Amino acid sequence: MSLFNYILRRLLFMVLVLFGVSILVFGVLMLIPPGMRVAAYVTSEKIPPNQIEAMIEAYGLNDPAPVQYFRWLGNIFRGDFGFSATAEAPVVQGFKTYFPTTLELVLFSAPLVILVGIWFGTAGAVNKDKPVDHGIRLFAIIGYSLPTFWLGLLLLMFFYGYLGIFPPGTLSNEGKDVIFSPEWNRITGLLTIDGILNWRWEIVWDALYHLMLPTINLIILSSALIMRLMRSSMLEAMGQDYIRTALAKGADRKTLYYLHARRNAMLPVITISGILLAGMLAGMVITETIFTRKGIGWWMARAALQLDVPAIMFNVLFLGIVFVVINLIVDLVYAAIDPRIRLG
Amino acid sequence: MSKNNDSIDKGTEAGNRSANAAAVAGTGPSVRGAAAHPRLKELGFSLKRLIKNPLTIIGLVIILFFVFLAAFAPILAPPPRPFDPFLMPHNGWQIQPSPPSAEAPLGTLPSQYDILYGVIWGTRNAFRIGIAVVAANLLVGVLLGSLAGYFGGIFDEIIMRIADIFYAIPILVMSMALVVAMGRGLKSIVFALIILGWPTYTRVIRSEILVIRDMDYIQAARASGSSHLRILMKHILPNSIFSVIIVGSMRIGVTVIIAAALSFLGLGSDTGYADWGQMVSTCRNWIVGPADNRLAYWYVVFIPGFVIALFVLGWNLLGDAIRDVFDPKMRRR
Numbered sequence: 093m094s095l096f097n098y099i100l101r102r103l104l105f106m107v108l109v110l111f112g113v114s115i116l117v118f119g120v121l122m123l124i125p126p127g128m129r130v131a132a133y134v135t136s137e138k139i140p141p142n143q144i145e146a147m148i149e150a151y152g153l154n155d156p157a158p159v160q161y162f163r164w165l166g167n168i169f170r171g172d173f174g175f176s177a178t179a180e181a182p183v184v185q186g187f188k189t190y191f192p193t194t195l196e197l198v199l200f201s202a203p204l205v206i207l208v209g210i211w212f213g214t215a216g217a218v219n220k221d222k223p224v225d226h227g228i229r230l231f232a233i234i235g236y237s238l239p240t241f242w243l244g245l246l247l248l249m250f251f252y253g254y255l256g257i258f259p260p261g262t263l264s265n266e267g268k269d270v271i272f273s274p275e276w277n278r279i280t281g282l283l284t285i286d287g288i289l290n291w292r293w294e295i296v297w298d299a300l301y302h303l304m305l306p307t308i309n310l311i312i313l314s315s316a317l318i319m320r321l322m323r324s325s326m327l328e329a330m331g332q333d334y335i336r337t338a339l340a341k342g343a344d345r346k347t348l349y350y351l352h353a354r355r356n357a358m359l360p361v362i363t364i365s366g367i368l369l370a371g372m373l374a375g376m377v378i379t380e381t382i383f384t385r386k387g388i389g390w391w392m393a394r395a396a397l398q399l400d401v402p403a404i405m406f407n408v409l410f411l412g413i414v415f416v417v418i419n420l421i422v423d424l425v426y427a428a429i430d431p432r433i434r435l436g
Numbered sequence: 437m438s439k440n441n442d443s444i445d446k447g448t449e450a451g452n453r454s455a456n457a458a459a460v461a462g463t464g465p466s467v468r469g470a471a472a473h474p475r476l477k478e479l480g481f482s483l484k485r486l487i488k489n490p491l492t493i494i495g496l497v498i499i500l501f502f503v504f505l506a507a508f509a510p511i512l513a514p515p516p517r518p519f520d521p522f523l524m525p526h527n528g529w530q531i532q533p534s535p536p537s538a539e540a541p542l543g544t545l546p547s548q549y550d551i552l553y554g555v556i557w558g559t560r561n562a563f564r565i566g567i568a569v570v571a572a573n574l575l576v577g578v579l580l581g582s583l584a585g586y587f588g589g590i591f592d593e594i595i596m597r598i599a600d601i602f603y604a605i606p607i608l609v610m611s612m613a614l615v616v617a618m619g620r621g622l623k624s625i626v627f628a629l630i631i632l633g634w635p636t637y638t639r640v641i642r643s644e645i646l647v648i649r650d651m652d653y654i655q656a657a658r659a660s661g662s663s664h665l666r667i668l669m670k671h672i673l674p675n676s677i678f679s680v681i682i683v684g685s686m687r688i689g690v691t692v693i694i695a696a697a698l699s700f701l702g703l704g705s706d707t708g709y710a711d712w713g714q715m716v717s718t719c720r721n722w723i724v725g726p727a728d729n730r731l732a733y734w735y736v737v738f739i740p741g742f743v744i745a746l747f748v749l750g751w752n753l754l755g756d757a758i759r760d761v762f763d764p765k766m767r768r769r
Contacts, residue, residue: 109600112598112600112601116601116605116610120614123618141455236752237745237752239697239745240697243694245716249723249734356730370606373606374609378697404616408610
């Protein structure tokens with residue numbers, strides 16, 4: 093099968109899965125009584141209680157499920173996701189406000205998480221069964237077992253509470269004064285990048301300062317997965333015949349392991365990195381809640397408590413799409429790197 | 437010790453053969469006295485492997501400790517209201533947590549809920565959640581996975597495409613939406629995780645069965661007229677079930693973490709219920725102590741979360757060990 097055919101097949105498959113995801117999300121939506129679902133169609137902040145009945149009627153929320161499904165899908169394609177009570181704005185508007193904060197943390201921490209994972213995993217494999225290896229394995233299994241929220245709270249308690257550094261939030265009060273002042277241009281919404289574009293280095297520094305703790309939290313928790321995979325994959329690569337042959341011929345051990353074996357061992361890490369990225373996005377619900385960073389995770393956690401149905405449904409759908417697209421990209425990258433996949 | 441193991445290792449197959457030969461010939465016990473039954477022997481080997489690893493011992497001790505807490509909860513922490521033991525007792529309504537004292541050995545949460553009591557009864561809760569969810573997932577997953585793997589065709593297509601769709605949405609986020617839709621509470625959390633958790637198991641057992649399905653002995657069973665049900669139950673499942681059980685043992689910890697995370701977000705039980713996640717969530721406002729002692733409320737933040745981490749760590753260590761020992765691919769390494 094050619095690469096083109098492969099891509100085409102994957103794209104078609106993706107559309108089918110997305111269709112299924114939309115049905116699933118709609119199914120959850122239908123579990124909610126019409127009185128609450130009506131919020132999805134309201135565009136102003138408050139509805140008088142005596143109008144709810146009329147609105148249910150007007151929007152046909154008592155219609156048969158398939159009719160409602162296609163109407164809902166139509167609205168989504170028109171970009172109408174309803175009004176979010178927690179964001180006090182239409183859902184799409186709320187997303188534009190909150191998403192950059194989330195993106196900033198992910199972009200900042202994901203490369204670090206992956207690097208640490210690969211580095212530690214390799215070190216563990218090269219020093220197999222030595223104290224370094226045991227230490228790394230223990231670190232991985234502990235990172236695997238710690239609840240995100242607990243580690244985050246402990247970090248906050250120690251660094252912010254005890255040492256008085258790395259406060260929660262995204263900016264200090266002075267920083268907020270700057271970004272709410274008229275001379276601040278909100279270009280990307282990412283504080284570090286906007287800081288550079290606005291040539292306000294104190295904002296860049298301030299934002300990085302606030303990014304530290306959540307990043308440490310994510311590194312401890314998320315790199316465990318990559319570490320374990322990298323270790324076992326590296327062990328396998330190191331046991332290959334070509335490595336043994338090269339060793340027997342007197343090749344330098346370090347060059348062999350760190351250049352040749354590691355390159356081959358990284359393949360599975362690519363797959364898991366995609367999943368990890370998606371998982372990190374989903375985990376933002378917890379991370380952002382603890383560190384009071386107002387991103388989509390924080391928004392969703394609040395929406396869940398205040399029964400802000402449109403915001404929840406939008407975020408579930410959004411994360412579903414991100415998951416599916418990331419999986420597609422991973423598969424394509426994998427196929428591009430490893431030709432055996434397409435032939436199979 | 438390890439040398440001894442190696443010799444058993446090599447001897448197993450020969451032992452099996454001689455035991456079989458002896459059985460066929462109708463003579464008594466085999467020449468090698470140790471060979472009681474090949475299965476027993478394998479089990480003995482597995483147990484030996486299990487016990488050799490210090491991490492396994494730690495995991496086992498942790499889980500046994502929690503089993504002990506759960507089993508003897510009524511004795512260790514006698515509930516003041518026996519008809520509703522999961523409600524934590526509290527002495528007054530003072531908001532500020534009190535440090536460990538003779539009355540409350542691990543201190544109290546805000547509103548004076550006894551932490552020790554919550555930890556002990558929360559153990560029962562954690563076991564209930566973890567085991568209920570994993571057992572239900574196993575059941576559904578194995579059922580659907582064997583249908584898909586064994587019969588293939590349209591069954592396979594439909595079941596696996598549905599699994600793909602479930603896979604496409606992160607479980608934490610989807611379970612949040614489901615819990616909101618069903619109304620918050622621990623019951624909703626358990627339901628949501630049961631509804632969403634099965635695809636992992638389905639995938640694992642399906643791929644196992646795909647390999648076994650076309651093996652000669654299955655063909656032979658089919659040729660000799662065994663029914664599908666009999667082939668599945670007698671020949672295929674016994675050879676493939678271990679892989680999902682391993683996954684299950686590793687998922688108990690994850691399940692408890694997700695349930696605790698949902699509780700932490702405020703989607704679980706009400707304040708005062710002995711649920712670890714909920715206990716952690718009450719401490720969020722007590723991270724920073726007063727100026728003279730910044731870590732004054734450490735016990736509120738540290739203890740409930742530590743118990744969750746320990747519980748999960750125990751299951752993860754045990755799951756790892758079970759995989760290493762029972763997975764045929766890892767076993768003889």
